[in-house]
Amino acid sequence: MSGGIPPEVEAELFGDDEYRAAFGEDLSFTLDLDKWSTGLDLDVVMDRFRKEIANAVKKEGRLRAIVRSEIFPRLPGRQQAFPEAGIYEVTPEEVSLIHERLLFRGKVDAVTGSSASHDSLPIGISQIGVAVVGYGGTSGAFSQRLFRKEMSSRSTDPMQEAMDYINMRQNRFRGRKDTMSRLARRGIRTYAERAALLSKSSAEWRMGLGNPCAHELLSGSGYMSLLELSLRVLRRLIHEHKKFVFVSDALQDRGFLTMGFALDAGEYVILETLQSDGEELVEGWQYGDRSKRLAWDFVRQSCPHVVKGLFRVSDHSPPRLFYAHREHFHEAACIAMADSILRPERAFPMLLDVAEMSCRSAFGDDGFLGLVHDAYAQADANLQYFSERGMRR
Known part of the structure; x- marks a missing residue:
């Protein structure tokens, strides 16, 4: 034991070796302010930036060659692989047909959502909205506003009632309840996006953001009602509609994205189904018996029908993760790539x-x-319940 830290705590402080491996220096060196630069020496900073970035780019170039020559050819033979796994090419003629017959004829609708929140001592308000749009000129916007209501036990003692409110607000951000409310907001928005694709769009193809079987939905964000409704919507999307494509704009699955940089412009690769991702999520999430059984049934029955892939439309832009139904993955990839090529820099x-x-x-x-x-x-409260940070945003 060193520094008075109990052995059971010291055993958990394992990050120093990982920090050294990631950054090439000890954390204690980084934390020593005497080693920090004084002011902003642009010449020194830019010289280091150039060297570090150049080395990283060269390494990625070597890695790209290995992925193309060694890893891509092995995809169909991976354990638990499926016949569709592998690399494909989308031709310019296919892109042109997608533009003419689907995208610009309004046969593809896309949906994304947004949320905004205000939190103060008296009340918390959250606004969740989704918008459905297509190139056909039609759009729909739908919103819901949630008001957090604080309830104290009814008491004839004003002093006790005041103390109840003080304790409730003091503990709001310490316990599970507020964490769950934030999860609920994300889950509601994610659910609303998928539900809008099904019920508020009549387009042949539906496009969404991220993983269709998102963590917030397969876990229910801790809410049984959200889990049940989410699984119902996802089953309809996967087993009935089928013509969907979801594209991620986040740096998720970085290992797969590394493989994506080995793609040439106009190529896409099918990697795996969502079954393993779903199984890992359900195994690690704390469910009740009934909710866990519902989640397991969905993962085993529905996730094998959704494939995960990567596409790249330009040598000067990053690859993108996409998700599609197993029966329509080629057309789904063509749609995502045809719409992405309209802005090749993004x-x-x-x-x-x-x-x-x-x-x-x-x-x-x-x-x-x-x-x-x-x-x-209007309530004569003005700005007394707004934090200074909130007012500066």
Whole structure:
């Protein structure tokens, strides 16, 4: 034992070796302010930036060659692989047909959601909105506003009632309840995006953001009602509609994204189904008996029908993860790539960007906070319940 740290605690402080391996120096060296630069020496900073980035890029180039020559050819033979696994190419003619017959004829709808929140001592308000858009000129916007209501036990003693509120607010951010409310907001938004694709769109193809079987939905975010409704919507999407494509804009599955940089422009690769991801999630999440059984049934029955892949539309842009039904993965990849090629520098479906802009326009922070400020002013509260940080945003 060193420094008075109990052995059982010291055993958990294992990050120093990993820090050294990641950054090439001891954490104690990093934390020594005498070793930090004084001011901003641009020449020194830029020289180090150039060297570090150049070395990283060269390493990625070597890695790319190995992935193309050694890893891609082995994809169909992987354990638990499926026949569709492998690398494919989308031709310019296919892209042109997707533009003419699907995208620009309004046969593809995309949806994204947004959320804005205000939290103060008296009340918490959350606004969740989704927008459905297509190139056909039609769009829909739907929203829900949640008001957190604090309830204290009814008491004839004003002093006791005041103490109940003080204790409740003091413990709000310490316990499971507030964490679960934040999870609920994310889960509701994610659910609403998928539900809107099914019930508020009539397009032949539906496009969404992220993993269709998102963590928030397969876990229910801790809420049985959300789990049941989420699984019902996802089953309809997977087993009945089938014509969907979801594209991720996050740096998730970085190992797979590393493989994606080995793709040439116009190529995509099918990696695996979502079964293993779903099994890992359900195994690690704390469910009740009934909710765990529902989640397991869904993973085993539905996740094998959804495939995960990567596409790349330009040598100068990053690869993107996408998800599609196993029966329609080639057309789904063509749609995602055809929409992404419209902005090759971003290499992300334009329809999803348009949906996001529409959602922000209808339900953005500025409009939401404007309504909140006005309501406080009408209540003669002005800005006394706004934090300084909140007012600066």
